[in-house]
Amino acid sequence: MKILVTGGLGFIGSHTVVELQNEGYEVVIIDNLSNSSIDVLDGITAITNKKPHFEKLDLKVKADVQDFFKRHNDIVGIIHFAANKAVGESVAEPLMYYENNITSLVYLLQELRGLNKKNFIFSSSCTVYGQADELPITENAPVKPAESPYGNTKQIGEEIIRDTCRVNGDVKAIALRYFNPIGAHDSAEIGELPIGVPQNLVPYITQTAIGMREQLSVFGGDYPTSDGTCVRDYIHVVDLAKAHVVALQRLLNVENDSNFEFFNLGTGTGSTVLEAVQSFERVSGTTLNYKIVDRREGDVIAAYAETSKANKVLGWKTELTLDDAMASAWKWEQKIRTK
Ligand SMILES: NC(=O)c1ccc[n+]([C@@H]2O[C@H](COP(=O)([O-])OP(=O)(O)OC[C@H]3O[C@@H](n4cnc5c(N)ncnc54)[C@H](O)[C@@H]3O)[C@@H](O)[C@H]2O)c1
Numbered sequence: 084m085k086i087l088v089t090g091g092l093g094f095i096g097s098h099t100v101v102e103l104q105n106e107g108y109e110v111v112i113i114d115n116l117s118n119s120s121i122d123v124l125d126g127i128t129a130i131t132n133k134k135p136h137f138e139k140l141d142l143k144v145k146a147d148v149q150d151f152f153k154r155h156n157d158i159v160g161i162i163h164f165a166a167n168k169a170v171g172e173s174v175a176e177p178l179m180y181y182e183n184n185i186t187s188l189v190y191l192l193q194e195l196r197g198l199n200k201k202n203f204i205f206s207s208s209c210t211v212y213g214q215a216d217e218l219p220i221t222e223n224a225p226v227k228p229a230e231s232p233y234g235n236t237k238q239i240g241e242e243i244i245r246d247t248c249r250v251n252g253d254v255k256a257i258a259l260r261y262f263n264p265i266g267a268h269d270s271a272e273i274g275e276l277p278i279g280v281p282q283n284l285v286p287y288i289t290q291t292a293i294g295m296r297e298q299l300s301v302f303g304g305d306y307p308t309s310d311g312t313c314v315r316d317y318i319h320v321v322d323l324a325k326a327h328v329v330a331l332q333r334l335l336n337v338e339n340d341s342n343f344e345f346f347n348l349g350t351g352t353g354s355t356v357l358e359a360v361q362s363f364e365r366v367s368g369t370t371l372n373y374k375i376v377d378r379r380e381g382d383v384i385a386a387y388a389e390t391s392k393a394n395k396v397l398g399w400k401t402e403l404t405l406d407d408a409m410a411s412a413w414k415w416e417q418k419i420r421t422k
Protein backbone atom coordinates (compact mmCIF):
# COMPACT_ATOMS: atom_id res chain seq x y z
CA MET A 84 0.00 0.00 0.00
CA LYS A 85 1.42 3.30 -1.11
CA ILE A 86 1.66 6.08 1.49
CA LEU A 87 2.70 9.67 0.77
CA VAL A 88 4.81 11.27 3.49
CA THR A 89 5.26 15.01 2.97
CA GLY A 90 8.25 16.46 4.79
CA GLY A 91 9.52 12.88 4.97
CA LEU A 92 13.17 13.91 5.13
CA GLY A 93 12.56 16.10 8.19
CA PHE A 94 12.95 15.14 11.84
CA ILE A 95 9.63 13.44 12.61
CA GLY A 96 8.88 12.51 9.00
CA SER A 97 12.09 10.52 8.53
CA HIS A 98 11.47 8.47 11.68
CA THR A 99 7.91 7.81 10.54
CA VAL A 100 9.09 6.66 7.11
CA VAL A 101 11.28 4.07 8.87
CA GLU A 102 8.35 2.75 10.93
CA LEU A 103 6.07 2.64 7.87
CA GLN A 104 8.65 0.69 5.89
CA ASN A 105 9.18 -1.64 8.84
CA GLU A 106 5.45 -2.39 8.70
CA GLY A 107 5.63 -3.15 4.98
CA TYR A 108 4.15 0.04 3.52
CA GLU A 109 5.51 1.46 0.27
CA VAL A 110 6.54 5.02 1.00
CA VAL A 111 6.72 8.00 -1.33
CA ILE A 112 8.37 11.08 0.11
CA ILE A 113 7.83 14.67 -0.96
CA ASP A 114 10.22 17.25 0.48
CA ASN A 115 11.60 20.53 -0.86
CA LEU A 116 14.74 20.21 1.32
CA SER A 117 14.09 23.65 2.84
CA ASN A 118 14.85 22.26 6.30
CA SER A 119 16.47 18.91 5.54
CA SER A 120 19.18 17.19 3.57
CA ILE A 121 19.10 14.58 0.82
CA ASP A 122 21.53 12.57 3.01
CA VAL A 123 18.58 11.65 5.22
CA LEU A 124 17.45 9.33 2.43
CA ASP A 125 20.65 7.33 2.91
CA GLY A 126 20.07 7.26 6.67
CA ILE A 127 16.59 5.83 6.20
CA THR A 128 17.88 3.30 3.67
CA ALA A 129 20.67 2.21 6.02
CA ILE A 130 18.07 1.32 8.66
CA THR A 131 15.41 -0.32 6.49
CA ASN A 132 17.48 -1.64 3.58
CA LYS A 133 14.84 -0.15 1.30
CA LYS A 134 15.21 3.21 -0.40
CA PRO A 135 11.91 5.07 -0.36
CA HIS A 136 10.80 6.82 -3.53
CA PHE A 137 11.69 10.51 -3.19
CA GLU A 138 10.52 13.54 -5.14
CA LYS A 139 12.01 16.98 -4.51
CA LEU A 140 8.91 19.06 -4.81
CA ASP A 141 7.60 22.26 -3.27
CA LEU A 142 4.03 21.84 -2.06
CA LYS A 143 3.42 25.57 -2.54
CA VAL A 144 3.57 25.02 -6.32
CA LYS A 145 0.07 23.89 -7.17
CA ALA A 146 0.86 22.64 -10.68
CA ASP A 147 3.63 20.40 -9.30
CA VAL A 148 1.33 18.98 -6.66
CA GLN A 149 -1.34 18.26 -9.30
CA ASP A 150 1.23 16.64 -11.56
CA PHE A 151 2.52 14.49 -8.69
CA PHE A 152 -0.95 13.09 -7.97
CA LYS A 153 -1.56 12.35 -11.66
CA ARG A 154 1.45 10.07 -11.49
CA HIS A 155 0.57 8.62 -8.06
CA ASN A 156 -3.20 8.14 -8.06
CA ASP A 157 -2.82 4.85 -6.18
CA ILE A 158 -1.88 6.52 -2.88
CA VAL A 159 -4.04 5.19 -0.03
CA GLY A 160 -2.87 7.51 2.75
CA ILE A 161 -1.17 10.87 3.19
CA ILE A 162 0.83 11.86 6.26
CA HIS A 163 1.42 15.59 6.07
CA PHE A 164 4.47 16.79 8.02
CA ALA A 165 5.78 19.44 5.62
CA ALA A 166 5.61 22.87 7.22
CA ASN A 167 7.74 25.62 8.67
CA LYS A 168 7.96 25.16 12.44
CA ALA A 169 10.06 27.83 14.15
CA VAL A 170 7.87 29.84 16.53
CA GLY A 171 10.14 32.92 16.69
CA GLU A 172 10.67 33.01 12.94
CA SER A 173 6.91 32.89 12.43
CA VAL A 174 6.50 36.05 14.49
CA ALA A 175 9.06 37.81 12.28
CA GLU A 176 7.82 36.32 8.97
CA PRO A 177 4.10 35.64 9.43
CA LEU A 178 3.20 35.62 5.74
CA MET A 179 5.91 33.08 4.95
CA TYR A 180 4.32 30.80 7.56
CA TYR A 181 0.77 31.34 6.37
CA GLU A 182 1.81 30.84 2.76
CA ASN A 183 3.75 27.65 3.32
CA ASN A 184 1.73 25.96 6.04
CA ILE A 185 -1.71 26.82 4.72
CA THR A 186 -1.37 26.67 0.92
CA SER A 187 0.51 23.35 1.07
CA LEU A 188 -2.31 21.87 3.13
CA VAL A 189 -5.03 23.20 0.82
CA TYR A 190 -3.31 21.96 -2.34
CA LEU A 191 -2.94 18.49 -0.84
CA LEU A 192 -6.54 18.32 0.33
CA GLN A 193 -7.73 19.38 -3.13
CA GLU A 194 -5.93 16.39 -4.63
CA LEU A 195 -7.84 13.95 -2.41
CA ARG A 196 -10.67 14.27 -4.97
CA GLY A 197 -8.80 12.11 -7.44
CA LEU A 198 -7.94 9.32 -4.98
CA ASN A 199 -10.00 6.25 -4.21
CA LYS A 200 -8.83 6.22 -0.58
CA LYS A 201 -8.90 9.67 0.99
CA ASN A 202 -7.01 9.14 4.25
CA PHE A 203 -5.17 12.10 5.73
CA ILE A 204 -3.02 12.58 8.85
CA PHE A 205 -2.05 16.08 9.93
CA SER A 206 0.85 17.13 12.19
CA SER A 207 -0.70 19.37 14.79
CA SER A 208 0.67 20.53 18.10
CA CYS A 209 -0.15 20.94 21.77
CA THR A 210 0.49 24.61 21.09
CA VAL A 211 -3.21 24.79 20.15
CA TYR A 212 -4.05 24.54 23.87
CA GLY A 213 -1.81 27.46 24.94
CA GLN A 214 -1.56 27.51 28.76
CA ALA A 215 -4.31 25.03 29.51
CA ASP A 216 -6.47 25.64 32.58
CA GLU A 217 -6.19 22.03 33.69
CA LEU A 218 -3.33 19.52 33.64
CA PRO A 219 -2.88 16.97 32.22
CA ILE A 220 -4.36 18.33 28.99
CA THR A 221 -7.22 16.35 27.46
CA GLU A 222 -8.42 16.64 23.88
CA ASN A 223 -11.50 18.43 25.28
CA ALA A 224 -9.44 21.34 26.59
CA PRO A 225 -10.40 24.50 24.74
CA VAL A 226 -8.24 25.70 21.88
CA LYS A 227 -6.80 29.03 23.06
CA PRO A 228 -5.98 32.06 20.90
CA ALA A 229 -2.68 31.27 19.21
CA GLU A 230 0.50 32.76 20.68
CA SER A 231 2.28 32.91 17.31
CA PRO A 232 1.55 32.77 13.57
CA TYR A 233 3.03 29.25 13.63
CA GLY A 234 0.56 28.16 16.30
CA ASN A 235 -2.20 29.81 14.33
CA THR A 236 -1.33 27.77 11.23
CA LYS A 237 -1.93 24.60 13.27
CA GLN A 238 -5.30 25.85 14.52
CA ILE A 239 -6.35 27.02 11.05
CA GLY A 240 -5.02 23.77 9.58
CA GLU A 241 -7.27 21.74 11.87
CA GLU A 242 -10.26 23.95 10.94
CA ILE A 243 -9.57 23.56 7.22
CA ILE A 244 -9.53 19.78 7.64
CA ARG A 245 -12.69 19.83 9.78
CA ASP A 246 -14.54 21.87 7.14
CA THR A 247 -13.29 19.58 4.38
CA CYS A 248 -14.44 16.47 6.24
CA ARG A 249 -17.84 18.01 6.96
CA VAL A 250 -18.78 18.23 3.29
CA ASN A 251 -16.80 15.24 2.01
CA GLY A 252 -17.97 12.16 3.87
CA ASP A 253 -15.46 9.97 2.06
CA VAL A 254 -12.49 11.93 3.43
CA LYS A 255 -11.12 10.48 6.68
CA ALA A 256 -8.69 12.56 8.69
CA ILE A 257 -6.80 12.48 11.97
CA ALA A 258 -4.96 15.42 13.53
CA LEU A 259 -2.17 14.40 15.88
CA ARG A 260 -1.30 16.98 18.52
CA TYR A 261 2.31 16.37 19.42
CA PHE A 262 3.75 17.44 22.75
CA ASN A 263 7.58 17.84 22.72
CA PRO A 264 9.25 15.38 20.32
CA ILE A 265 12.92 14.72 21.07
CA GLY A 266 15.60 12.07 20.52
CA ALA A 267 16.79 10.14 17.49
CA HIS A 268 16.68 6.68 15.98
CA ASP A 269 18.67 4.27 18.13
CA SER A 270 20.89 3.43 15.14
CA ALA A 271 21.98 7.11 15.02
CA GLU A 272 21.42 6.97 11.24
CA ILE A 273 18.76 9.69 11.47
CA GLY A 274 17.98 12.38 14.04
CA GLU A 275 17.24 16.06 14.50
CA LEU A 276 19.33 18.46 12.42
CA PRO A 277 18.54 22.04 13.37
CA ILE A 278 19.97 24.68 11.05
CA GLY A 279 21.89 27.43 12.89
CA VAL A 280 21.51 28.03 16.61
CA PRO A 281 18.96 25.59 18.03
CA GLN A 282 15.81 27.12 19.48
CA ASN A 283 14.71 23.92 21.19
CA LEU A 284 15.98 22.56 24.45
CA VAL A 285 17.41 19.16 23.57
CA PRO A 286 19.53 20.11 20.54
CA TYR A 287 20.81 23.05 22.57
CA ILE A 288 21.78 20.67 25.39
CA THR A 289 23.60 18.23 23.09
CA GLN A 290 25.39 21.00 21.18
CA THR A 291 26.53 22.50 24.49
CA ALA A 292 27.79 19.15 25.71
CA ILE A 293 29.75 18.57 22.50
CA GLY A 294 31.35 22.01 22.73
CA MET A 295 29.54 23.86 19.93
CA ARG A 296 27.78 26.16 22.41
CA GLU A 297 29.32 27.53 25.55
CA GLN A 298 26.41 27.35 27.92
CA LEU A 299 22.74 26.39 28.02
CA SER A 300 20.48 29.24 29.12
CA VAL A 301 17.62 27.86 31.18
CA PHE A 302 14.78 30.29 30.54
CA GLY A 303 13.23 31.19 33.88
CA GLY A 304 13.79 29.77 37.35
CA ASP A 305 10.86 31.39 39.11
CA TYR A 306 7.87 29.58 37.59
CA PRO A 307 5.33 28.02 39.97
CA THR A 308 6.68 24.47 39.39
CA SER A 309 8.60 22.00 41.57
CA ASP A 310 12.01 23.55 40.82
CA GLY A 311 10.98 26.85 39.23
CA THR A 312 11.55 25.81 35.60
CA CYS A 313 8.91 25.09 32.93
CA VAL A 314 7.31 21.68 32.58
CA ARG A 315 6.95 19.86 29.25
CA ASP A 316 5.99 16.39 28.05
CA TYR A 317 9.05 15.14 26.14
CA ILE A 318 8.16 12.26 23.82
CA HIS A 319 10.71 10.05 22.07
CA VAL A 320 10.46 10.62 18.31
CA VAL A 321 10.37 6.85 17.65
CA ASP A 322 7.31 6.45 19.89
CA LEU A 323 5.76 9.40 18.07
CA ALA A 324 6.57 7.88 14.68
CA LYS A 325 4.88 4.61 15.67
CA ALA A 326 1.72 6.51 16.58
CA HIS A 327 1.44 7.60 12.94
CA VAL A 328 1.44 3.97 11.80
CA VAL A 329 -1.42 3.04 14.14
CA ALA A 330 -3.35 6.18 13.21
CA LEU A 331 -2.95 5.23 9.55
CA GLN A 332 -4.13 1.69 10.29
CA ARG A 333 -7.20 3.15 11.97
CA LEU A 334 -8.00 5.23 8.89
CA LEU A 335 -7.45 2.26 6.59
CA ASN A 336 -9.28 -0.40 8.58
CA VAL A 337 -11.77 1.01 11.06
CA GLU A 338 -15.23 2.36 10.28
CA ASN A 339 -16.41 4.87 12.85
CA ASP A 340 -18.95 7.65 13.24
CA SER A 341 -16.56 10.55 12.92
CA ASN A 342 -14.44 11.18 9.83
CA PHE A 343 -12.26 13.72 11.67
CA GLU A 344 -10.57 12.81 14.92
CA PHE A 345 -7.75 14.27 16.93
CA PHE A 346 -5.41 12.80 19.51
CA ASN A 347 -2.82 14.05 21.97
CA LEU A 348 0.54 12.36 21.57
CA GLY A 349 2.71 12.59 24.65
CA THR A 350 3.97 10.42 27.47
CA GLY A 351 1.55 11.79 30.04
CA THR A 352 4.44 12.81 32.28
CA GLY A 353 5.73 16.34 32.70
CA SER A 354 9.42 17.07 33.26
CA THR A 355 10.99 20.36 34.26
CA VAL A 356 13.86 21.83 32.27
CA LEU A 357 16.23 20.94 35.11
CA GLU A 358 14.93 17.35 35.18
CA ALA A 359 15.63 17.15 31.45
CA VAL A 360 19.17 18.46 32.06
CA GLN A 361 19.68 15.91 34.85
CA SER A 362 18.46 13.11 32.60
CA PHE A 363 20.97 14.17 29.96
CA GLU A 364 23.79 14.32 32.50
CA ARG A 365 22.85 10.88 33.82
CA VAL A 366 22.90 9.11 30.47
CA SER A 367 25.85 10.98 28.96
CA GLY A 368 28.05 10.92 32.03
CA THR A 369 28.85 14.59 31.42
CA THR A 370 28.21 17.71 33.46
CA LEU A 371 26.34 20.35 31.52
CA ASN A 372 27.29 24.01 31.72
CA TYR A 373 24.00 25.84 32.27
CA LYS A 374 22.76 29.02 33.84
CA ILE A 375 19.27 30.11 34.84
CA VAL A 376 18.40 33.33 33.02
CA ASP A 377 15.27 35.42 32.44
CA ARG A 378 12.07 33.85 31.19
CA ARG A 379 11.64 33.47 27.41
CA GLU A 380 8.68 35.39 26.04
CA GLY A 381 5.72 33.25 25.05
CA ASP A 382 6.63 30.14 27.08
CA VAL A 383 3.72 28.44 28.81
CA ILE A 384 4.43 27.35 32.40
CA ALA A 385 3.45 23.73 32.06
CA ALA A 386 2.04 21.39 29.42
CA TYR A 387 1.69 17.63 29.54
CA ALA A 388 -0.74 15.28 27.92
CA GLU A 389 -3.64 13.19 29.09
CA THR A 390 -3.03 10.27 26.75
CA SER A 391 -5.88 7.89 27.49
CA LYS A 392 -7.73 8.67 24.24
CA ALA A 393 -4.72 7.66 22.15
CA ASN A 394 -4.06 4.71 24.48
CA LYS A 395 -7.61 3.34 24.19
CA VAL A 396 -8.70 4.30 20.69
CA LEU A 397 -5.40 3.88 18.85
CA GLY A 398 -4.09 1.12 21.14
CA TRP A 399 -0.85 3.05 21.35
CA LYS A 400 1.33 4.10 24.25
CA THR A 401 4.87 5.29 24.63
CA GLU A 402 7.49 2.66 25.36
CA LEU A 403 10.64 4.76 25.67
CA THR A 404 11.71 7.00 28.57
CA LEU A 405 13.17 10.48 28.83
CA ASP A 406 16.54 8.85 29.54
CA ASP A 407 16.21 6.73 26.37
CA ALA A 408 15.45 9.86 24.35
CA MET A 409 18.37 11.79 25.82
CA ALA A 410 20.75 8.87 25.24
CA SER A 411 19.68 8.61 21.59
CA ALA A 412 19.97 12.38 21.06
CA TRP A 413 23.49 12.28 22.51
CA LYS A 414 24.51 9.30 20.39
CA TRP A 415 23.25 11.14 17.29
CA GLU A 416 25.00 14.40 18.18
CA GLN A 417 28.29 12.57 18.72
CA LYS A 418 27.94 10.72 15.43
CA ILE A 419 27.19 13.75 13.24
CA ARG A 420 29.95 15.85 14.72
CA THR A 421 32.60 13.18 14.13
CA LYS A 422 31.55 12.52 10.51
N1 LIG B 1 9.33 19.20 16.17
C1 LIG B 1 8.39 19.66 16.99
O1 LIG B 1 8.67 20.05 18.13
C2 LIG B 1 6.95 19.69 16.54
C3 LIG B 1 5.94 19.81 17.50
C4 LIG B 1 4.61 19.84 17.10
C5 LIG B 1 4.28 19.76 15.74
N2 LIG B 1 5.30 19.66 14.83
C6 LIG B 1 4.93 19.59 13.40
O2 LIG B 1 5.38 18.35 12.87
C7 LIG B 1 5.75 18.50 11.51
C8 LIG B 1 7.16 17.98 11.30
O3 LIG B 1 8.03 18.66 12.18
P1 LIG B 1 9.60 18.36 12.17
O4 LIG B 1 10.09 18.68 13.53
O5 LIG B 1 9.87 17.03 11.59
O6 LIG B 1 10.08 19.51 11.18
P2 LIG B 1 11.23 19.49 10.05
O7 LIG B 1 11.48 20.89 9.66
O8 LIG B 1 12.38 18.67 10.50
O9 LIG B 1 10.50 18.72 8.85
C9 LIG B 1 9.63 19.36 7.94
C10 LIG B 1 10.06 18.97 6.54
O10 LIG B 1 9.15 19.57 5.61
C11 LIG B 1 9.90 20.09 4.50
N3 LIG B 1 9.08 21.15 3.91
C12 LIG B 1 8.74 22.34 4.47
N4 LIG B 1 7.99 23.06 3.61
C13 LIG B 1 7.83 22.31 2.48
C14 LIG B 1 7.16 22.50 1.24
N5 LIG B 1 6.53 23.63 0.96
N6 LIG B 1 7.22 21.52 0.32
C15 LIG B 1 7.89 20.37 0.58
N7 LIG B 1 8.55 20.13 1.73
C16 LIG B 1 8.53 21.09 2.67
C17 LIG B 1 11.23 20.54 5.10
O11 LIG B 1 12.28 20.57 4.17
C18 LIG B 1 11.47 19.46 6.17
O12 LIG B 1 12.22 18.38 5.67
C19 LIG B 1 5.58 19.99 11.18
O13 LIG B 1 4.31 20.18 10.59
C20 LIG B 1 5.63 20.65 12.55
O14 LIG B 1 4.95 21.87 12.58
C21 LIG B 1 6.61 19.60 15.19
Ligand SMILES: O=c1ccn([C@@H]2O[C@H](COP(=O)(O)OP(=O)(O)O[C@H]3O[C@H](CO)[C@@H](O)[C@H](O)[C@H]3O)[C@@H](O)[C@H]2O)c(=O)[nH]1
Nearest residue numbers: 208209210261262263282283284287300301302313356382
Ligand atom coordinates in the same frame (compact mmCIF):
# COMPACT_ATOMS: atom_id res chain seq x y z
O1 LIG C 1 17.80 27.03 25.14
C1 LIG C 1 16.75 26.70 25.68
C2 LIG C 1 15.64 26.19 24.96
C3 LIG C 1 14.49 25.88 25.66
N1 LIG C 1 14.42 26.06 27.01
C4 LIG C 1 13.18 25.70 27.73
O2 LIG C 1 12.90 24.35 27.47
C5 LIG C 1 11.49 24.11 27.41
C6 LIG C 1 11.15 23.48 26.07
O3 LIG C 1 11.42 24.43 25.04
P1 LIG C 1 11.44 24.04 23.49
O4 LIG C 1 12.29 22.85 23.28
O5 LIG C 1 11.78 25.29 22.74
O6 LIG C 1 9.94 23.58 23.22
P2 LIG C 1 8.58 24.39 23.35
O7 LIG C 1 8.79 25.83 23.54
O8 LIG C 1 7.74 23.67 24.36
O9 LIG C 1 7.95 24.22 21.88
C7 LIG C 1 8.08 23.02 21.10
O10 LIG C 1 7.00 22.19 21.33
C8 LIG C 1 5.73 22.73 20.93
C9 LIG C 1 4.67 21.73 21.27
O11 LIG C 1 4.80 20.59 20.52
C10 LIG C 1 5.76 23.03 19.44
O12 LIG C 1 4.54 23.64 19.08
C11 LIG C 1 6.89 23.96 19.13
O13 LIG C 1 6.95 24.11 17.72
C12 LIG C 1 8.19 23.37 19.62
O14 LIG C 1 9.25 24.29 19.41
C13 LIG C 1 10.84 25.49 27.62
O15 LIG C 1 10.52 25.61 28.97
C14 LIG C 1 11.97 26.48 27.27
O16 LIG C 1 11.87 27.69 27.99
C15 LIG C 1 15.49 26.54 27.72
O17 LIG C 1 15.42 26.72 28.94
N2 LIG C 1 16.63 26.86 27.04
